[in-house]
Amino acid sequence: MSPINTHNTRTKQGTRLSERPEHSSSSPISVHAMTIAYHKKPVLWDVDYDAPSNKLIAIVGPNGAGKSTFIKACLGLVPKASGQVEFWGQPYRKARSRVGYVPQRESVDWDFPVSALDVVCMGRYRRIGWCMPVTRSHKQAALACLDQVGMRDYASRQISQLSGGQQQRVFLARALAQEADLYFMDEPFAGVDAATERAIVAVLRQLKEQGKTVIVVHHDLQTVTEYFDEVILLNMRIVAAGPVSEVFNKDNLQKTYGGRLTLLSEAAEAVARTASGIPEK
Amino acid sequence: MRLSTLTLLQPSQTGGASSIADVTDDWPSMAQIIDTLTFQAGHNTTMVISGTTLLGLAAGIIGVFALLRKRSLMTDALSHATLPGIALAFLFAASFGLNAKSLPVLLAGATITGVLGVLCIQGILRFSRLREDAAIGIVLSVFFGAGIVGMSYIQANAASRSGGLNHFIYGQAATMQPPDVILMGIIAGLAMLATLLFLKEFSLVCFNDAFAKVDGWPVSVIDLVMMALVVLVTVAGLQAVGLILVVALLIIPPVAARFWTERLWLLVLIAGLIGAASGYLGSSVSALFPRKPAGAVIVLTAGAIFAISMLLAPARGVIAIIIRRTNLRLKVGGDHLLEHAHELHQTTISRDELRRVAKLRGWTPPFRFMIMLSLRIEGMLKSAAQRGVELTDAGIERGARVSRNHALWEQYLVSYADIAPSHVDWSVDLVEHVLSDELVHELEDRLRSRGVTLPDRKGVAS
Numbered sequence: 001m002s003p004i005n006t007h008n009t010r011t012k013q014g015t016r017l018s019e020r021p022e023h024s025s026s027s028p029i030s031v032h033a034m035t036i037a038y039h040k041k042p043v044l045w046d047v048d049y050d051a052p053s054n055k056l057i058a059i060v061g062p063n064g065a066g067k068s069t070f071i072k073a074c075l076g077l078v079p080k081a082s083g084q085v086e087f088w089g090q091p092y093r094k095a096r097s098r099v100g101y102v103p104q105r106e107s108v109d110w111d112f113p114v115s116a117l118d119v120v121c122m123g124r125y126r127r128i129g130w131c132m133p134v135t136r137s138h139k140q141a142a143l144a145c146l147d148q149v150g151m152r153d154y155a156s157r158q159i160s161q162l163s164g165g166q167q168q169r170v171f172l173a174r175a176l177a178q179e180a181d182l183y184f185m186d187e188p189f190a191g192v193d194a195a196t197e198r199a200i201v202a203v204l205r206q207l208k209e210q211g212k213t214v215i216v217v218h219h220d221l222q223t224v225t226e227y228f229d230e231v232i233l234l235n236m237r238i239v240a241a242g243p244v245s246e247v248f249n250k251d252n253l254q255k256t257y258g259g260r261l262t263l264l265s266e267a268a269e270a271v272a273r274t275a276s277g278i279p280e281k
Numbered sequence: 282m283r284l285s286t287l288t289l290l291q292p293s294q295t296g297g298a299s300s301i302a303d304v305t306d307d308w309p310s311m312a313q314i315i316d317t318l319t320f321q322a323g324h325n326t327t328m329v330i331s332g333t334t335l336l337g338l339a340a341g342i343i344g345v346f347a348l349l350r351k352r353s354l355m356t357d358a359l360s361h362a363t364l365p366g367i368a369l370a371f372l373f374a375a376s377f378g379l380n381a382k383s384l385p386v387l388l389a390g391a392t393i394t395g396v397l398g399v400l401c402i403q404g405i406l407r408f409s410r411l412r413e414d415a416a417i418g419i420v421l422s423v424f425f426g427a428g429i430v431g432m433s434y435i436q437a438n439a440a441s442r443s444g445g446l447n448h449f450i451y452g453q454a455a456t457m458q459p460p461d462v463i464l465m466g467i468i469a470g471l472a473m474l475a476t477l478l479f480l481k482e483f484s485l486v487c488f489n490d491a492f493a494k495v496d497g498w499p500v501s502v503i504d505l506v507m508m509a510l511v512v513l514v515t516v517a518g519l520q521a522v523g524l525i526l527v528v529a530l531l532i533i534p535p536v537a538a539r540f541w542t543e544r545l546w547l548l549v550l551i552a553g554l555i556g557a558a559s560g561y562l563g564s565s566v567s568a569l570f571p572r573k574p575a576g577a578v579i580v581l582t583a584g585a586i587f588a589i590s591m592l593l594a595p596a597r598g599v600i601a602i603i604i605r606r607t608n609l610r611l612k613v614g615g616d617h618l619l620e621h622a623h624e625l626h627q628t629t630i631s632r633d634e635l636r637r638v639a640k641l642r643g644w645t646p647p648f649r650f651m652i653m654l655s656l657r658i659e660g661m662l663k664s665a666a667q668r669g670v671e672l673t674d675a676g677i678e679r680g681a682r683v684s685r686n687h688a689l690w691e692q693y694l695v696s697y698a699d700i701a702p703s704h705v706d707w708s709v710d711l712v713e714h715v716l717s718d719e720l721v722h723e724l725e726d727r728l729r730s731r732g733v734t735l736p737d738r739k740g741v742a743s
């Protein structure tokens with residue numbers, strides 16, 4: 001498979017992406033011409049991407065490159081300024097039950113009055129449905145997920161009493177409980193201990209064996225080759241995407257991290273200034 | 282000379298007193314107290330007590346979700362924003378010749394501007410870069426100001442018919458009638474029913490709204506249901522405790538309950554009970570001492586329960602935390618002393634030696650005394666005539682173990698560590714004293730796997 005490069009084709013809104021030649025309905029996620037802006041300041045420009053099925057995919061790039069924004073936009077958590085996203089050729093609404101999500105650990109208040117098992121059970125709520133209680137079989141399923149990340153012994157522990165790495169594993173277990181086909185993980189390796197890192201890697205491999213696709217925001221360039229099949233090099237746009245062996249090279253990394261895409265970020269600043277009418281910074 | 286607000290609150294019962302210093306309370310008799318607490322002190326008192334108890338129950342339950350969703354302060358803006366609605370509803374009804382003091386009309390007005398206030402906060406947050414605290418401050422004060430202007434207009438123009446409107450500011454539980462009590466009962470029932478049905482959904486949205494949204498839950502609808510329940514309780518509480526204090530009933534019971542439990546359903550239960558107890562005790566006290574306004578006394582009762590919870594709760598209470606910290610400091614002090622003896626290959630510690638260690642470690646004489654006492658109680662030390670203290674076998678073993686852990690830890694710090702945040706809220710150089718056997722084994726394994734020579738286990742029981 002050849003690396004997918006960004007292209008600047010414009011589509012009419014409303015056409016199905018899967019009907020376009022550059023996108024495919026067998027792809028777990030297709031992103032077309034997606035642009036995201038925070039407070040009128042563009043953070044992602046014109047992103048085009050088709051994820052290959054059954055791969056472990058890393059998103060890497062410098063701070064502020066829009067890595068988290070990319071997955072949040074795919075999941076509809078931040079509004080898109082333009083562009084389209086489809087999952088297996090369908091809008092997110094219809095594919096939701098096949099998508100799992102691990103948010104950043106810092107995004108929640110861990111001093112919440114629930115146990116580790118309670119959090120993992122939240123991954124089952126979609127199956128349980130409105131107003132129905134969490135039954136024993138769902139608790140068993142949640143326990144099995146905790147077991148998978150090596151946290152079964154901590155099931156009844158209040159979540160603030162877990163270490164950062166253990167909290168991360170609880171989040172991972174909750175995503176496993178969702179029993180999805182495509183997973184998005186936002187910085188699961190950030191600030192975790194060695195045991196947690198091993199547990200997460202083991203889970204990623206299991207997921208791949210089960211035929212699933214995982215997209216991971218990753219910050220550690222050292223481990224990309226070891227842990228992942230595919231990589232997306234991101235810095236406000238997709239610099240390169242494709243198999244690690246093909247695109248994860250010095251040249252592309254230089255383009256992503258070095259060289260500071262000065263023109264692009266200056267343009268973004270200029271757009272922000274014009275749009276809000278106030279001089280910034 | 283009397284304060285005008287007091288006159289507003291209790292105009293009928295203040296006739297005799299001419300100075301605030303003359304106001305004295307007669308202590309109620311035991312019979313009166315028992316009658317009041319068992320709903321036998323007359324129809325009116327019974328109505329007030331049952332109404333405020335039910336209100337406290339509902340507010341405690343609903344307040345849990347406002348607290349967990351970090352919306353407690355928004356509730357304060359909501360309650361203050363009800364005042365202009367009350368004034369407008371009065372003027373509106375009066376101009377159409379309706380009964381301007383009809384409670385449903387006034388409460389409908391209160392609801393409308395209250396919700397409008399919350400929407401204003403959301404709007405400010407969305408369309409500006411202001412933070413939530415600033416937005417709440419603006420809306421709260423501006424709406425309340427508008428309400429005060431409305432009230433003074435009414436007093437100037439329709440003074441004869443406006444008596445009682447001020448009760449919505451400070452609350453007047455004494456005016457509660459059977460329909461009000463039934464209303465409180467319905468609201469409390471609704472709060473319990475909603476919690477029973479939606480505990481799962483509420484907790485999901487409160488804990489992690491982004492996950493809930495990705496998982497397909499209509500987060501804004503669930504938020505709306507929670508907010509609607511808060512509005513309902515706030516508006517219902519206006520009459521009894523007033524708009525300034527009603528927020529206390531939503532905030533205090535849940536935070537007090539949080540000290541006692543780590544389980545959500547228990548938190549809801551305890552918060553409801555604390556709210557109900559505050560309403561019950563507060564209005565009973567207010568009934569027994571007629572000059573005490575019920576709303577304020579209810580809030581003070583809740584405040585007292587909060588103070589007790591914060592001090593005495595077994596795991597999260599201040600006293601429990603102080604005891605744990607002190608125990609830890611004593612343990613560390615003892616460790617240092619035994620380790621010191623181990624490193625000098627001594628089994629006795631002379632008085633001079635002890636003084637030297639105390640100076641080095643910065644122990645005050647009372648703290649040194651407590652360390653020695655706790656070591657004796659634990660059987661680590663025994664008295665040795667003339668020469669200070671002598672280490673027991675257990676003491677010798679502990680000294681050797683601490684010394685070895687110290688060495689292990691130093692070696693491990695070359696690599697990096699990840700320990701539960703709840704275990705490292707004291708300084709890092711204390712780590713060696715809190716290592717569990719399990720952690721020591723893990724340390725040994727890791728160091729061994731890196732080819733580090735482990736310190737010998739001489740004198741350390743395995």
